[in-house]
Every structure is written in C-alpha cells, then in structure tokens.
Amino acid sequence: MNTPLSPIAETARLETATETLAEYIGYLTSEIFAEEDKAEPNTGRIEALEHEREIVVDERHAITPDNIALINRALYVYAPRLKLMHG
Structure with a gap:
C-alpha cells in the first residue's frame, strides 16, 4: 500500500x-x-545514443507532477545509471 506523499515530498520528487x-x-x-x-x-x-537522447528529451518535456510513471522512471531507472557512472 502506497502512502500519499506530502506536497513538499511530491515537489522534491x-x-x-x-x-x-x-x-x-x-x-x-x-x-x-x-x-x-x-x-x-x-x-x-552515435545513432543509438541519439535515439536514446531523443527519448529522454521527450520525457523531459512531458514530465509533470501528475506523471508518476515518468517520475518513477527517472528516479528508478535513470538515476541508478548516473550513480554508477559517477562511481
């Protein structure tokens, strides 16, 4: 069961x-x-990276407070990739 987040927590996410x-x-x-x-x-x-970048740019333009799935994708898919890169 997911507990609703406070508005401050939602904004931070x-x-x-x-x-x-x-x-x-x-x-x-x-x-x-x-x-x-x-x-x-x-x-x-180069083509693969450009394709990936296009996807992520589109996601960046589409992100809104209501788009929980996209917020979760950024936090749980992309963030760990970046964390690994920063090692």
Whole structure:
C-alpha cells in the first residue's frame, strides 16, 4: 500500500526527476560528441545514443507532477545509471 506523499515530498520528487533527466541528457550528448571526435567514429553507437537522447528529451518535456510513471522512471531507472557512472 502506497502512502500519499506530502506536497513538499511530491515537489522534491518532481525536481529530482527533472534534474536526473537533464543530467542524463547531458551525459548522452557528451558521449555523442566524444564518439564524433574519434578518428573513426562508430556511427551505430552515435545513432543509438541519439535515439536514446531523443527519448529522454521527450520525457523531459512531458514530465509533470501528475506523471508518476515518468517520475518513477527517472528516479528508478535513470538515476541508478548516473550513480554508477559517477562511481
């Protein structure tokens, strides 16, 4: 059973999710640039990263306080990925 969150907690979750999406977009962008700067860029990797970035940018634009599924995706899927990268 999920206990309703206070408005402050809901706002904090939304802000954290939004920041997570923005950071992940930044990471993907830097990976694209790094690949493009190589002497022999891997076009397949660039295309995959660009596709992932498009998905996350769309999610960033779609995030609202009511979109709990998207907030949860940012917090429970993307945030752990970023945490691993920061090691």
